[in-house]
Amino acid sequence: MSIRELTANMSATVLIVDDDPGARLLIGTALEMAGFRVTTAADGASALDEFRARPVDCVILDVVMPGMSGFDVCSALRLLPECVHLPILMQTSLDDMESVNRAYEAGATDFSSKGINPMLLAQRVKFLVRAKQTQDQLRESEARIRYLAYYDPLTALPNRARLLQILEQHVAWATPRHRGIALLMLDVENFSRINDTQGQAVGDALLKEIANRLQFCVRDTHKPDEKPGNVDSQEINDWVARTGADEFALALPGVATVDAAQLVARRVQLALERPFAFAQQEIPLSASIGVTLFPGDAANAEALLKNAEAAMHHAKKSGQTGVEFFKKSISARAAKHLSLEADLRKALERQEFSLHYQPRLALSDLRVEAVEALLRWHHPQRGFVSPDEFVPLAEQSGLIVEIGDWVLREACAQARRWRDAGAPKRQVAVNVSGVQFRDGSLVRRVSNAIDLAGIDSRTIELEFTEGALIEYSSAVNKAVKSLKDLGVATALDDFGTGYSSMSYLRHFPIDTLKIDRIFVRDIASKKAGNAPLVDAIIAMAKSLGLATVAEGVETDAQWQYLRDRDATQVQGFLFCRPLATADLERWHADWLHSHQMRIESVA
Ligand code: C2E
Ligand code: MG
Ligand code: MG
Numbered sequence: 001m002s003i004r005e006l007t008a009n010m011s012a013t014v015l016i017v018d019d020d021p022g023a024r025l026l027i028g029t030a031l032e033m034a035g036f037r038v039t040t041a042a043d044g045a046s047a048l049d050e051f052r053a054r055p056v057d058c059v060i061l062d063v064v065m066p067g068m069s070g071f072d073v074c075s076a077l078r079l080l081p082e083c084v085h086l087p088i089l090m091q092t093s094l095d096d097m098e099s100v101n102r103a104y105e106a107g108a109t110d111f112s113s114k115g116i117n118p119m120l121l122a123q124r125v126k127f128l129v130r131a132k133q134t135q136d137q138l139r140e141s142e143a144r145i146r147y148l149a150y151y152d153p154l155t156a157l158p159n160r161a162r163l164l165q166i167l168e169q170h171v172a173w174a175t176p177r178h179r180g181i182a183l184l185m186l187d188v189e190n191f192s193r194i195n196d197t198q199g200q201a202v203g204d205a206l207l208k209e210i211a212n213r214l215q216f217c218v219r220d221t222h223k224p225d226e227k228p229g230n231v232d233s234q235e236i237n238d239w240v241a242r243t244g245a246d247e248f249a250l251a252l253p254g255v256a257t258v259d260a261a262q263l264v265a266r267r268v269q270l271a272l273e274r275p276f277a278f279a280q281q282e283i284p285l286s287a288s289i290g291v292t293l294f295p296g297d298a299a300n301a302e303a304l305l306k307n308a309e310a311a312m313h314h315a316k317k318s319g320q321t322g323v324e325f326f327k328k329s330i331s332a333r334a335a336k337h338l339s340l341e342a343d344l345r346k347a348l349e350r351q352e353f354s355l356h357y358q359p360r361l362a363l364s365d366l367r368v369e370a371v372e373a374l375l376r377w378h379h380p381q382r383g384f385v386s387p388d389e390f391v392p393l394a395e396q397s398g399l400i401v402e403i404g405d406w407v408l409r410e411a412c413a414q415a416r417r418w419r420d421a422g423a424p425k426r427q428v429a430v431n432v433s434g435v436q437f438r439d440g441s442l443v444r445r446v447s448n449a450i451d452l453a454g455i456d457s458r459t460i461e462l463e464f465t466e467g468a469l470i471e472y473s474s475a476v477n478k479a480v481k482s483l484k485d486l487g488v489a490t491a492l493d494d495f496g497t498g499y500s501s502m503s504y505l506r507h508f509p510i511d512t513l514k515i516d517r518i519f520v521r522d523i524a525s526k527k528a529g530n531a532p533l534v535d536a537i538i539a540m541a542k543s544l545g546l547a548t549v550a551e552g553v554e555t556d557a558q559w560q561y562l563r564d565r566d567a568t569q570v571q572g573f574l575f576c577r578p579l580a581t582a583d584l585e586r587w588h589a590d591w592l593h594s595h596q597m598r599i600e601s602v603a
Helices: 003-010 021-033 044-053 070-079 097-105 118-150 160-177 191-198 200-216 258-273 301-317 328-347 387-397 400-420 442-453 466-471 473-486 517-521 531-543 556-565 581-602
Strands: 013-017 037-041 058-062 088-092 110-113 181-188 239-244 247-253 276-278 281-283 287-294 323-325 353-362 368-379 383-385 427-431 460-465 489-495 512-515 547-550
Touching: 013 021, 013 044, 021 037, 021 118, 037 044, 044 058, 044 070, 058 070, 058 118, 070 088, 070 097, 088 097, 088 118, 097 110, 110 118, 118 160, 160 181, 160 239, 160 247, 160 287, 160 301, 181 258, 181 301, 191 200, 191 281, 191 466, 191 473, 200 239, 200 247, 200 258, 200 276, 247 258, 247 301, 258 287, 258 323, 287 301, 301 323, 301 328, 328 368, 328 387, 353 400, 353 581, 368 387, 368 400, 368 581, 383 387, 387 400, 400 427, 400 442, 400 460, 427 489, 442 460, 442 473, 460 466, 466 473, 466 489, 473 489, 512 517, 512 531, 517 531, 517 556, 531 547, 531 556
Parallel strands: 013 037, 013 058, 058 088, 088 110, 287 323, 368 427, 427 460, 460 489, 489 512, 512 547
Antiparallel strands: 181 247, 181 287, 239 247, 276 281, 353 368, 368 383
């Protein structure tokens, strides 16, 4: 017998039920020799008592006993919940088929005749116990699989699939009672950035703490009109679920009005606003919350979940973290997004994308130093779709990685065509989304596109937004360094719209800041609200050794203002709109011509 078998048997206890003391002794000794622990009972009633007091791993049961027969004891044992899978071996001197059948009917696992060699019997018990242990393990892993299908192992909260079942039960409970349900869904802002910068251990701890706090925001008591223990008492509890990486939901049966739901939403916000303390650091959090109400907004669980998600995305998009209640207009928009997303999947294949180019001019002499490649989607039915509409969709679905690859290859190929045609030398700036940094393959993709086109890597500049830098800071940091080694320049787009500080920027070896057009818009107006900000950005960029590009220059006054402040480049409709390549060449030829005139006229 191996050590493993020995220890397996050692931990197993067998109960021998027999009115014959000689039989108990013989079998008991054989079992102990085989490594089992043994307990005994002389009749059925004390066997049941003994089992209740100390459950065992196997029972050997004599059939003919005074008082309860072995069959009765077997049936009684099977009624106990912990006995459902217990191996019960019945011993009968009545070798006939009828008692064998009765034994099985009573629930016996196996039977043997009474005269069997006790050593052989011990082997049989060993087999039964081991089979049970294997089955127990199997049942355990099945239970674990079932658990994982419906629960989140990190927080032990129900997952999305389980939430759907819970909501179905809530709806079934609320409908006949004319009661309402509120469903809140929340997205933790900036969670991926925290995970990225602080490490997964902190991220996990944070999620657990969020789960904890959320559970304090809900009631776990039963409603007063339901007696505890009622069949549906469980279903009418409030529930917290984890529906995504940084998404949670609160299902609140009985919460029927906007005011009541608003109250809970506020409670949730307050709970998350208290800073989370980890490793001597305080991490403040905020959440965007979407709310939907049953039965007003939807009549079934699935629609409720979709509504809450749509409202949450709406809350997230609106910029300020806040609470958004579901409205029909949100679901119409969600439906439009879905169909647009489906079309977006086909757009690459159908060659519906193209690139337009908008010049960036040196502020000093108005020479075209670079052009920014801007993606255009010509939808077969809808016509032109704005990148402001489809780029976020492509980001959400991950399609941006493939589309972004196309943009990179096409922009590099165009740079090559310009070189071959002897066009004026200019850098080509390509926009990349934060999502493209996520899997760490961006630098390889950029370098492939450059090699494929056979151009100098210094021709290419990548623009990414301040938002991308904040959300994927560690991936961006790594990529920017490798891009620098590769000779590819980088620019921070839409600067001023995020919340990164100048000192934060020091960690990223970027080359250029692009000042967002909302700041440029009113620099030269009477209000001039943003002028000091633009001045500060230009001055600080200079101190960090960064170039500046002012975006969205539309008026002469704005241009003059920037010229006095010594920004590096300007870009905007005042000079040129984004154009298809042929138009761009025509414009550029004209520009060179008139530009000379202009310089002359200024001089
Ligand atoms: P962006 O990178 O900040 O691009 C500049 C946007 O400002 C362009 O809008 C451009 O047409 C517009 N613009 C330029 N000058 C002026 C002006 O004087 N006044 C006004 N009002 N607007 C001006 P567009 O082409 O609609 O692109 C919008 C955004 O979509 C881009 O903002 C960029 O974030 C994104 N995008 C465009 N192409 C791509 C791409 O290939 N990949 C990625 N990831 N995003 C892209
Ligand atoms: Mg850009
Ligand atoms: Mg921009």
